[in-house]
Amino acid sequence: MAETKIKRKVTDTIDSVIITLFRIFDNKVYRYTFLFAAAAFLIVLPNLSSRFTQEIMTNLFFYVVVCLGLNIIVGYAGLLHLGYAAFFAVGAYTTGILSSRMGMDFWLTIPFSVFAAVLAGLAIGFPTLRLRGDYLAIVTLGFGEITRLTIRNLDITGGAVGLIGIQRPVLFGITLNQISHFYYMFFILAILAIFVSYRLHDSRMGRSWEYIREDEDAAAAMGINVTTSRLYAFVIGSSFGAVAGSFFAAKMTAISPDSFMFIHSVMFLMAVVLGGMGKIPGVVLGCIIVVLIPEISRDIGQYRLLIFAVMLLIIMLYRPQGIWPDRPTISAKE
Amino acid sequence: MALLEIKDLTLRFGGLCAVNALSLEIEDGSIRSLIGPNGAGKTCVFNCLTGFYKPSEGEMLFQGTSLVNKKPHYITYLGLARTFQNLRLFKEMTVLENVMSGMHCRTNAAFLTTVLRTKGQKAEEKHIREVSEECLDFVGILDKKNYMARNLPYGDQRRVEWARALATQPKLLLLDEPAAGLNKDEKARLIKLMHRIRDERSITIFLIEHDMGLVMKISEKIFVIDYGVKIAEGTAQEVRDNPKVVEAYLGKEEEEESA
Numbered sequence: 001m002a003e004t005k006i007k008r009k010v011t012d013t014i015d016s017v018i019i020t021l022f023r024i025f026d027n028k029v030y031r032y033t034f035l036f037a038a039a040a041f042l043i044v045l046p047n048l049s050s051r052f053t054q055e056i057m058t059n060l061f062f063y064v065v066v067c068l069g070l071n072i073i074v075g076y077a078g079l080l081h082l083g084y085a086a087f088f089a090v091g092a093y094t095t096g097i098l099s100s101r102m103g104m105d106f107w108l109t110i111p112f113s114v115f116a117a118v119l120a121g122l123a124i125g126f127p128t129l130r131l132r133g134d135y136l137a138i139v140t141l142g143f144g145e146i147t148r149l150t151i152r153n154l155d156i157t158g159g160a161v162g163l164i165g166i167q168r169p170v171l172f173g174i175t176l177n178q179i180s181h182f183y184y185m186f187f188i189l190a191i192l193a194i195f196v197s198y199r200l201h202d203s204r205m206g207r208s209w210e211y212i213r214e215d216e217d218a219a220a221a222m223g224i225n226v227t228t229s230r231l232y233a234f235v236i237g238s239s240f241g242a243v244a245g246s247f248f249a250a251k252m253t254a255i256s257p258d259s260f261m262f263i264h265s266v267m268f269l270m271a272v273v274l275g276g277m278g279k280i281p282g283v284v285l286g287c288i289i290v291v292l293i294p295e296i297s298r299d300i301g302q303y304r305l306l307i308f309a310v311m312l313l314i315i316m317l318y319r320p321q322g323i324w325p326d327r328p329t330i331s332a333k334e
Numbered sequence: 335m336a337l338l339e340i341k342d343l344t345l346r347f348g349g350l351c352a353v354n355a356l357s358l359e360i361e362d363g364s365i366r367s368l369i370g371p372n373g374a375g376k377t378c379v380f381n382c383l384t385g386f387y388k389p390s391e392g393e394m395l396f397q398g399t400s401l402v403n404k405k406p407h408y409i410t411y412l413g414l415a416r417t418f419q420n421l422r423l424f425k426e427m428t429v430l431e432n433v434m435s436g437m438h439c440r441t442n443a444a445f446l447t448t449v450l451r452t453k454g455q456k457a458e459e460k461h462i463r464e465v466s467e468e469c470l471d472f473v474g475i476l477d478k479k480n481y482m483a484r485n486l487p488y489g490d491q492r493r494v495e496w497a498r499a500l501a502t503q504p505k506l507l508l509l510d511e512p513a514a515g516l517n518k519d520e521k522a523r524l525i526k527l528m529h530r531i532r533d534e535r536s537i538t539i540f541l542i543e544h545d546m547g548l549v550m551k552i553s554e555k556i557f558v559i560d561y562g563v564k565i566a567e568g569t570a571q572e573v574r575d576n577p578k579v580v581e582a583y584l585g586k587e588e589e590e591e592s593a
Contacts, residue, residue: 326426
């Protein structure tokens with residue numbers, strides 16, 4: 001009993017600290033000041049920092065795009081997806097193949113990559129979205145592995161070696177080949193992803209996902225087509241991943257099956273769950289934690305993963321709903 | 335023509351026959367009740383009508399359209415809304431958001447219009463909000479629209495459910511035990527509300543209820559089923575005097591005497 005008491009005390013303390021912090025964020029003036037300052041800082045950052053920092057920040061923006069896509073599937077629609085790296089791979093390889101083998105311009109490959117992701121999303125989603133919870137997780141896990149192994153064994157994808165010679169994108173006559181170029185590119189993508197996520201969240205479509213997540217039968221009884229709605233979430237979420245994959249391919253100029261392992265799916269999912277499923281600032285926060293903590297603690301060498309793991313355990317034990325608090329509620333006085 | 339026509343509806347679960355060759359008709363603009371002892375198959379009839387169960391045999395016609403093998407969301411779209419026996423609100427959402435769910439099948443903004451936030455989409459969102467608020471006002475809890483559904487007292491949660499069903503703009507409202515758990519005042523208000531729904535909104539009402547006082551007071555016609563079979567139908571007085579109904583509820587008189 002003493003143990004539960006301590007646990008409750010710790011949970012309450014953590015909760016109150018977090019909620020106090022975020023209440024400040026709830027204030028419009030503070031929030032906009034903060035966001036403005038953050039944006040200004042991020043815009044000037046490449047001029048002030050080393051290549052290494054820029055590389056990490058680019059990776060962070062990339063994570064934000066991918067994780068917000070996954071958030072639509074896992075957070076908004078409540079579908080546990082363990083193979084998200086596969087959609088990211090579909091995007092990267094579509095661009096990779098069209099660019100390196102057919103010499104297509106990078107920008108033209110993006111619609112193809114989205115289209116491929118939509119097809120893949122429909123192909124996997126249509127037969128499986130009737131499954132609930134754990135079963136869907138297993139199917140997506142399998143799909144992730146099948147995609148990776150297929151890529152590894154096909155000729156057109158370059159087998160285990162992968163693809164090389166993916167062309168650099170050209171924008172306004174400038175070939176994007178510096179890390180700072182990609183920094184800004186992914187920065188814009190991340191902002192777009194946040195924008196689209198917000199718009200979807202406060203809409204008829206976003207609400208339909210929330211209804212289904214809360215109570216599938218009641219949602220159906222209210223006239224919501226559960227299967228179609230889920231399929232939408234699946235396809236839109238997959239497209240985010242595919243676009244991120246295309247840009248990833250352009251940045252790396254070479255891709256191989258090793259970039260799309262199960263561990264990547266897990267890292268994406270972790271960022272979403274850690275920050276708080278379905279909450280956009282939460283997902284961004286989750287990405288910051290998943291990307292930055294391992295880099296910042298690089299000095300302590302081998303122990304950094306251990307520290308990272310312990311931190312995750314603590315967060316999941318004491319804040320299973322994620323770090324970002326749920327929206328404030330008005331409760332009945334009675 | 336009847337608004338809803340059920341012909342020889344049969345629902346079997348393995349060897350158990352939950353609904354047995356049930357036939358009934360609901361006229362447009364009427365208030366009808368379905369009663370029967372516990373386990374008589376009342377909710378099963380509702381579940382068949384709303385597409386949650388597939389009937390084994392029989393036909394269900396709503397304004398001449400068959401409801402057999404139709405998905406629940408499509409049936410709602412056709413104009414048949416329901417409430418649940420045990421509340422099925424979206425608990426972690428606000429009251430207003432709960433009611434807005436009902437408007438889903440009457441609107442159609444999709445991905446692109448949503449992301450671009452076109453004029454049409456904005457107008458539609460506003461329309462959803464207005465209709466939902468009107469429905470909340472109709473049941474009398476507009477002042478609580480920003481409360482979390484789970485934080486409302488039970489009686490108010492019931493009203494959110496009605497508002498949500500009304501927001502689907504139905505022609506026929508199926509109420510599964512609407513008075514369950516309500517106190518005397520709330521029941522009186524419920525009766526008033528049902529009359530208002532029928533008279534002001536011209537929505538036909540079909541309800542399942544255990545509270546006999548309420549059923550007798552409100553329904554123009556009552557159907558009684560027992561073990562999935564219709565044993566009587568008629569006005570409150572006719573049903574009350576029907577020996578079969580008395581038997582279903584209280585048992586046979588001779589048995590009681592001999593026991």
